[in-house]
Amino acid sequence: MKTICLWILIGSLAGASTVFAQEQATLPDRIPSSLMTFFVTSEPIGDGGNLGGLAGADAHCQKLAAAVGRGDKTWRAYLSTQARPGQPAVNARDRIGKGPWYSAKERVPDYLKRRLSRPMVQSQIHGDTLAEAQRGSNMQKEFALTEKGELVNGIGDPMPTRHDILTGSQPDGRAFTDAADHTCNNWTSNGAGSAQVGHSDRIGNGNQSWNSSHATTGCSQRDLVSWGGVGLFYCFAID
């Protein structure tokens, strides 16, 4: 992040017109964007896979959004829970509204004045058709920013890596249907169990999945850290 900022800074000093320089100067005011409807939590709850259930996770999204002035929207954590006797499964994809979603950065510095942060679309992020799955979506490292507009450390960045994002979901955004734990006991366990995670930088475990790359062993905060995450999750605005 710092390196990239530095390069941009050098670029703006070296070859830019006055207009370009002015745009650089005003950029920080637009982060987080007033259009922000998606972010990665800048901080975990901190108790491993125990998020206080879906309600606790949603409240964390709401709290972080409010802290940057976006508490006017209704935020949902992108998390699935598995079926229990008398309690149906909840699919992450069904919790987050319809989109399209925009990240915290309204526009990356760009002399062409294009809005590079193209929105994400429900069917694209989940690859609902073969072509959509092959083509992919704009969910990538520079889009998956925190509510403060900051990059999440991934592979190749300074340690610690924070790119394991809790989802408890299959690649299509739905809950697992087998008997094994994929959700840290529906986000109440900070000890035994397992959480399915995706990678916010789309790198790791030989695949590019943002929402279902691999499982963790264990649900304690320490377990999550050993796998390359700290217990961050995705938040989407439903309105």
Add this chain to the structure above:
Amino acid sequence: MKTAVVLTAILALLGLAPSEAIAQHGMPGGTPMTFFVTSEPIGDGGNLGGLAGADAHCQKLAQAVGAGNRTWRAYLSTQARPGQPAVNARDRIGNGPWYNFDGVMIARDVAHLHGDTIELARLGNNLHKRSGLTEKGQIVPGLNDYQVPRDGEWEYVKTTPYTNRHEMLTGSQLDGRAYPPGTDYACDNWTSNRDPAPGQAQIGQEGPNRPNAQIGFPDRNGGGNGSWNSSHGTTGCSQTALVRTHGVGMFYCFAVN
């Protein structure tokens, strides 16, 4: 590279096997390189001298780093012409698995590379910014690297190797196959360096006579989708036109053996 050699030598002296992290192609214990992004373009826009010219470029670059013992193919499709069937990039590159300069696997096989089933496609292959390396082991500068006003000008870009140049020529659809005849997606089967006639210059105004190449991104970041092999078209087939949208006419090379 030299550091890695020295480290490997030290580890060998200590009786330790080289770890995966520093095992590189051509070294004992390293996985041989069977995939790379060309470190430089041919330089004449979409005119690569046809598939043969592109393959020769792959072979030449591989030869220069000691990997010329393999048969290299450019990942490019050509469209059907009267009396000349289409060629699909996916059918040219052997069976895999393919490994990059660092010995990291890009894909197990053709189906994994392209995501032939929806399950495979959702997970994706292992080509990303840190694995899409050139034959020299370089990361290809991408969308957020060194953005400057002149990074769409060839005269500047060719002497500034760290500006964004992430558009790889493929001429292919998402599944790695050629486009049907008609609209140009392969710079006249990689023989054209022409630009569109006035009024045809916009991406999206595809027509039979508009020079155009389909491209993808090794850094998986661009075009709002990040497709590695079929994200969008170009503004023309001249070197200048390719650079305008942040490519320089580089392409993927795969070893078939």
